[in-house]
Amino acid sequence: MATSPPLSRLLLATADAVAAVRAGRSLTDALLRTPDRLRPAVLALASDVLRHLGSALVIRQQLAAKAPPAPVDALLLAALALLWPHAGGQPYDDHTLVDQAVGATRARAPGAAGFVNAVLRRFVRERDARIVAASHDAQAQWNHPLWWIERVRHDWPDRWQALLEAANRPPPLMLRVNARRSDADAYVQRLAAGGIAARSLGTHAVWLPQPRPVVELPGFADGDVSVQDLSAQRAAPLLIGAGLAPGARVLDACAAPGGKTAHLLELADLDLTALDADAGRTQRIQDTLARLHLRARTLCADARDTARWWDGRPFDAILLDAPCTASGIVRRHPDIRWLRRPEDLTALARLQAELLDALWPLLAPGGRLLYATCSIFRIEGEQQIDAFLQRHARDNPQPDDAAPGHLLPLPENSNTSVAAPVPVGDGFFYALLRKP
Numbered sequence: 001m002a003t004s005p006p007l008s009r010l011l012l013a014t015a016d017a018v019a020a021v022r023a024g025r026s027l028t029d030a031l032l033r034t035p036d037r038l039r040p041a042v043l044a045l046a047s048d049v050l051r052h053l054g055s056a057l058v059i060r061q062q063l064a065a066k067a068p069p070a071p072v073d074a075l076l077l078a079a080l081a082l083l084w085p086h087a088g089g090q091p092y093d094d095h096t097l098v099d100q101a102v103g104a105t106r107a108r109a110p111g112a113a114g115f116v117n118a119v120l121r122r123f124v125r126e127r128d129a130r131i132v133a134a135s136h137d138a139q140a141q142w143n144h145p146l147w148w149i150e151r152v153r154h155d156w157p158d159r160w161q162a163l164l165e166a167a168n169r170p171p172p173l174m175l176r177v178n179a180r181r182s183d184a185d186a187y188v189q190r191l192a193a194g195g196i197a198a199r200s201l202g203t204h205a206v207w208l209p210q211p212r213p214v215v216e217l218p219g220f221a222d223g224d225v226s227v228q229d230l231s232a233q234r235a236a237p238l239l240i241g242a243g244l245a246p247g248a249r250v251l252d253a254c255a256a257p258g259g260k261t262a263h264l265l266e267l268a269d270l271d272l273t274a275l276d277a278d279a280g281r282t283q284r285i286q287d288t289l290a291r292l293h294l295r296a297r298t299l300c301a302d303a304r305d306t307a308r309w310w311d312g313r314p315f316d317a318i319l320l321d322a323p324c325t326a327s328g329i330v331r332r333h334p335d336i337r338w339l340r341r342p343e344d345l346t347a348l349a350r351l352q353a354e355l356l357d358a359l360w361p362l363l364a365p366g367g368r369l370l371y372a373t374c375s376i377f378r379i380e381g382e383q384q385i386d387a388f389l390q391r392h393a394r395d396n397p398q399p400d401d402a403a404p405g406h407l408l409p410l411p412e413n414s415n416t417s418v419a420a421p422v423p424v425g426d427g428f429f430y431a432l433l434r435k436p
Contacts, residue, residue, distance in 0.1 A: 005038060007092065007100040010045060011078060012108060013038050017046040018053070019074035027335040040213065045082070048091065050334035051168045052081035054143035058134045059084075063119045072112045075105055079120055085131065094124050143168055147342045148327075155378045159410065163376060163427075166409045171332045172423035173211035176228040176259075177204045178292060179266040187225060190218055199422070205233055207423055223292035228259050229329070231407050231425030235372055236263035238403060238432055239317050242368045247271055248316040252296075253303040253359055256281030258288030260321055265294040272296040273315075275303050304358040314364035322352045324373035324380045328427020331409060349379045356388050360395070363435045368400065371431045381406050381429030388433075400432035 013034050020030035027046060034042050049056070056077045060067070067073050079101035082091055092100075098120045106113040123130060134140040142149050142164045153160040175198075177187045184200035191198045191206075196216075199207045206225070214220045214227060244250070246269045252261045255274035264270060274289075274296045276282045282300040289296055301309040303320075325345055330336045356371065363369055371388075373380045382405060389397055407413045407428040 008104040011104040013042045014045040015074035021335045049078045049081040052084045054139040056080040058137045058140035167330045173208040175206040229426045231428040235260045239370045251315045251318045258285035277302045318369045321372045324375040328374045328376045369433045376427035385431040398434040403430040403432035
């Protein structure tokens, strides 16, 4: 029987992942270097550390006037983050964590083991007082960069604290049942037969209160079910509900990894083109469709460069799930807050505007364009659409009230009539525009 790897080894791999994020790489990319057997545990630990990294940084600054070399610093920050009080209880007891963190340091940088031991033991002794002192630092209190905190407070002055708190909670595992195969109620029964507790949250949405690897989900490999958040599951019904006839020409721009593409095809027979600017991500669209036994035309091209890929025939509907800061899904990807920079917001808003302007002329009269971002920042949502409507006033785009606008990862965004407690969807923005 396989034995669990020692915590010291997991801490080393976690520190490597955290160091990579602090150097500008996504956690997903960083984990590619982690051995397969360790990856699930390291993903959980690294995500936990990144949700408490602001606190750990402030405590390390208090206890170590000069930051140690990066490999040691990452180990120290990981241990401090895991020693920080957790709402659901500490993942490890103090003695075990300190002992294993020192052992990990000794394996990587023997000369720094004493330093790490002294800092961690001092924090454990003085934890209550240190936490009180750190609470006056916004980065430690909210575990986000200061610019991010200010942006959320500016955009949502009545709800900014709730939004930052929500971003530090682990996300729910939501599934979308393939409408061509089954429905949510039937799949919940199928899970129950396998001893997996789940709840139906709509016709095709299923919630697993206890997350588990997708390889353990019955029918996943065969395309019976996909992982997709509740908010993301709104896209396809919004576009199809706008009146798409069978065989309608539909463009899914910026389509990777293909979840919304697949959802559209699960719900309707469409002549669908899925586009993405990155070859690797375009392959992910193809992989997604292959698993679900669905077909679409996939193209690798910049959606803005329409002369390169468009055949001149207008589309009946366009889904523009535009690149964005992903500020609405930071609870799923806690590295995002530490990767983004203030200037990214301006650059992404410019890209979104360019995509809207390039794709609008491709829409047939009477057609609809669904603009979406997984962001809670207004510059990527309602402000972006307001600016578009002003630029294209002569075209007289007609906003459709069916689109919800900004969705926040708060209880008001449960999108279900199922009795509480139920999970809430990620932060998103949707605007549906009709071309006269």
